[in-house]
Amino acid sequence: MNRRLSRLTCVSLPDPSDLELLRxxxxxxxxxxxxxxxxxxxxxxxVVTAMLGPGDDADDVGQETFVRLFRAKTDFRGDAQxxxxxxxxxxxxxxxxxxxxxxxxxxLRLTGSDDDGDVRLASSDxxxxxxxxxxxxxxxxxxxxxxxxxxxxxxxxxxxxRSTRDTAAxxxxxxxxxxxxxxxxxxxLKVTLGPEFP
Amino acid sequence: MTHPSNDHERLREALGASQRDRFAxxxxxxxxxxxxxxxxxxxxxxxxFDVAVMRLFVRVAPFAAAAALLLAVNNVRHRGEGQSIVxxxxxxxxxxxxxxxxxxxxGLDTPSVSNQE
Numbered sequence: 001m002n003r004r005l006s007r008l009t010c011v012s013l014p015d016p017s018d019l020e021l022l023r024x025x026x027x028x029x030x031x032x033x034x035x036x037x038x039x040x041x042x043x044x045x046x047v048v049t050a051m052l053g054p055g056d057d058a059d060d061v062g063q064e065t066f067v068r069l070f071r072a073k074t075d076f077r078g079d080a081q082x083x084x085x086x087x088x089x090x091x092x093x094x095x096x097x098x099x100x101x102x103x104x105x106x107x108l109r110l111t112g113s114d115d116d117g118d119v120r121l122a123s124s125d126x127x128x129x130x131x132x133x134x135x136x137x138x139x140x141x142x143x144x145x146x147x148x149x150x151x152x153x154x155x156x157x158x159x160x161x162r163s164t165r166d167t168a169a170x171x172x173x174x175x176x177x178x179x180x181x182x183x184x185x186x187x188x189l190k191v192t193l194g195p196e197f198p
Numbered sequence: 199m200t201h202p203s204n205d206h207e208r209l210r211e212a213l214g215a216s217q218r219d220r221f222a223x224x225x226x227x228x229x230x231x232x233x234x235x236x237x238x239x240x241x242x243x244x245x246x247f248d249v250a251v252m253r254l255f256v257r258v259a260p261f262a263a264a265a266a267l268l269l270a271v272n273n274v275r276h277r278g279e280g281q282s283i284v285x286x287x288x289x290x291x292x293x294x295x296x297x298x299x300x301x302x303x304x305g306l307d308t309p310s311v312s313n314q315e
Contacts, residue, residue: 025233033233037226042219049218062221063229067236139212158206159213189209 018082025070036082037066043083044090050155051094061097065090088170091156095148102147142192150185157182 016024016035024032044065045058052058068089069082143151149171156167157178168175270287277286285291 028237030230030234034226034230037229041221041225045218045221045225049216049221050213053216054218054222058218059221059225059228062225063232066229067233070233070237139208140216143209143213154209155213158209159217 022070022082033066033070036069040066040083040086044086047087047090047155047160048094050159051091051151052097057097057101061090061093064093068093084166084170088172091152091170095152098148098151138193139189142189145192146185146188150181150188153178153181154185 016032018036018039021032021036021039025036041062044062048058048061048065052061065086069086143154146154152171153167156162156170157164162170164175164178168178171178269289273289274283274286277283278291281291
């Protein structure tokens with residue numbers, strides 16, 4: 001009896017697949033939804049925080065990404081990796097937020113106020129020295145000045161080190177568009193930063 | 199830009215400074231709460247708004263069609279002299295043969311009170 005018990009305790013069930021968890025979550029199983037979130041949080045957080053900077057917006061987009069996945073579950077048929085699918089949703093939602101921010105900043109500039117200091121502060125909180133912080137700050141601001149679609153390409157191609165093909169698939173554009181957007185983004189950064197950007 | 203890889207490295211460094219591997223603690227709780235709020239009703243069998251509207255339409259549409267048909271039949275039965283069937287169907291009054299002018303319609307040819315005095 002003891003032998004049987006010890007054998008039973010040694011056998012661990014394999015982790016349920018993403019599709020299985022999705023199916024369960026669709027049936028209202030909250031632990032299954034939580035497992036999905038915990039399993040893919042890192043992938044989503046990396047892209048979203050790179051696009052938006054850490055903060056409430058990023059958190060909100062992260063939550064919405066997982067809820068959208070569930071809302072659009074009929075679109076996900078398991079032929080693509082769930083992580084890829086989530087990344088696509090996260091990038092699209094982040095682009096929406098960037099567009100909204102751009103509109104708001106235009107309005108704030110008109111009204112003479114600016115309230116995005118928290119993002120800048122958060123982006124530089126890891127810098128080791130004031131000089132590093134200043135340099136990163138300048139570059140970060142320049143990257144922030146890029147519009148959403150160019151920024152998405154910079155994040156996916158350069159920061160996430162994804163291939164041109166992957167990036168194109170994620171953004172739903174041809175590979176040539178990814179390459180031209182990247183070239184244009186780098187050219188814009190050069191214009192914005194001038195001698196700061198070697 | 200001297201060398202593309204240098205540019206990429208600097209960009210990676212700058213963007214990486216704001217990149218995080220995880221959201222703020224309690225993210226799974228917040229996401230689950232949002233998910234619960236959105237889908238609890240659905241899981242309990244409450245239909246979504248579009249489904250509810252569709253169901254309501256399916257219920258009401260036959261009665262509305264029957265009422266419109268009865269009204270049209272009634273209008274045709276009691277149509278006036280010289281009123282066409284089409285006009286009777288939609289309940290439009292018969293048009294008189296007398297030509298009318300804007301002056302008559304707006305009563306511009308009627309004498310004013312001050313003139314009468």
